[in-house]
Amino acid sequence: MISFVASVGASLLQVCQVIGRSGVFFVRILGWGSGFKAPVLRVIKQVHQIGVLSLPIIVVAGVFVGMVLALQGYYILSSYGSQEAIGQMVALSLLREFGPVVSALLFVGRAGSALTAEIGLMKTTEQLSAMEIMGVDPLKRIFSPRLWAGVISLPLLAILFSLLGVYGGAFVAVDVLGVYEGSYWANMQNSVLFYDDVIKGIIKALVFALVCTWIALFHGWNAKPTSEGVARATTATVVQGSLAVLGLDFILTAVMLGGF
Amino acid sequence: MQNRSLELGVGAFVIAAMVGLLVLALNVSGLRYQAEDDVYYLYARFENLSGLSERAKVSMSGVTIGRVVDIRLDTQDYVAVVKMAIEKGVPLSLDTSASVLTSGLLGEKYIGLSVGADEETLLNGDTIEDTQSAIVLEELIGQFLFSRSSE
Numbered sequence: 001m002i003s004f005v006a007s008v009g010a011s012l013l014q015v016c017q018v019i020g021r022s023g024v025f026f027v028r029i030l031g032w033g034s035g036f037k038a039p040v041l042r043v044i045k046q047v048h049q050i051g052v053l054s055l056p057i058i059v060v061a062g063v064f065v066g067m068v069l070a071l072q073g074y075y076i077l078s079s080y081g082s083q084e085a086i087g088q089m090v091a092l093s094l095l096r097e098f099g100p101v102v103s104a105l106l107f108v109g110r111a112g113s114a115l116t117a118e119i120g121l122m123k124t125t126e127q128l129s130a131m132e133i134m135g136v137d138p139l140k141r142i143f144s145p146r147l148w149a150g151v152i153s154l155p156l157l158a159i160l161f162s163l164l165g166v167y168g169g170a171f172v173a174v175d176v177l178g179v180y181e182g183s184y185w186a187n188m189q190n191s192v193l194f195y196d197d198v199i200k201g202i203i204k205a206l207v208f209a210l211v212c213t214w215i216a217l218f219h220g221w222n223a224k225p226t227s228e229g230v231a232r233a234t235t236a237t238v239v240q241g242s243l244a245v246l247g248l249d250f251i252l253t254a255v256m257l258g259g260f
Numbered sequence: 261m262q263n264r265s266l267e268l269g270v271g272a273f274v275i276a277a278m279v280g281l282l283v284l285a286l287n288v289s290g291l292r293y294q295a296e297d298d299v300y301y302l303y304a305r306f307e308n309l310s311g312l313s314e315r316a317k318v319s320m321s322g323v324t325i326g327r328v329v330d331i332r333l334d335t336q337d338y339v340a341v342v343k344m345a346i347e348k349g350v351p352l353s354l355d356t357s358a359s360v361l362t363s364g365l366l367g368e369k370y371i372g373l374s375v376g377a378d379e380e381t382l383l384n385g386d387t388i389e390d391t392q393s394a395i396v397l398e399e400l401i402g403q404f405l406f407s408r409s410s411e
Contacts, residue, residue: 047270091288188290189290194289198284
């Protein structure tokens, strides 16, 4: 009995410690490093790794999500005889929810796992310790460019996702299902607000980017330096990142709809 | 050389996303740059708006000539006061009338203006006197039932 209580307490303490460690880690990687040009170049290289190379999956997913939304929406709306509202439905669901959330989930799977695996392997092969011995702070050199690159990339990816989804939806609604093109765009323009829908969606994507990259980097940094440890860390990144996105999405939506 | 193509790729990515944001703003959310000088403001008082919202269209003969920018309640007479921004190029005569209409059976509410005969035009800040409130479906059905039962 006592040993059970002790083990519960021990695991609680451990969770508490990990949260604290990740918080300290987050504050330490916020720094920019000295100089201007070299850090910027490092960030650009990572934006390429994290953002540009994620483009294919984002493009394909965006187009298909938009197309499916138009297809599903058409069958629901046509039972009320208001197929014309389909543009508005596709655009609002993409800008408010699907754009930020689905691209964040894809981002965790595509870029987050790669970040954790890369850094975990760096730790396993003692590259991080070697840097420290050389007097280079790996947190500033390795981690903070990746954090900033993630924060830059995901909102841009979410914008492209929503945009392509809207055009994918337009293709299905107008060319396949025969909704009048003018009413598709006009209904959309009448109901979508730039600040309330577009900008708030981008704010969501920014928050997701920060949290997902933080989780990915922390798990890489905190991984046990064995092949099994790296594998576990990568899995933890994907699972916790996805759950964080979905949970935060609920909170952010509640706050934003509450008139923020 | 490899560095250069990498930077080009990142630049193209960022520019593509910025253009995407612009398209989202202009083409999807219908954001238009409208300078303060291009519009003038009119007020109209309605007894019932029945779901008219800000940013609703103001149209004349089916052509959109402005938008609703503000709606509030006049607490002295308890009527709704609607502030509309009308394009400068559209002069409206003094006896223009305004009514709250619905596009289609279930569509959105908008304000329809119908042309007047007066030679003088409404100026910035004027109020349209001749207004007609929205038709509320429930009231209409109520009236219908009432008239049937009294027959």
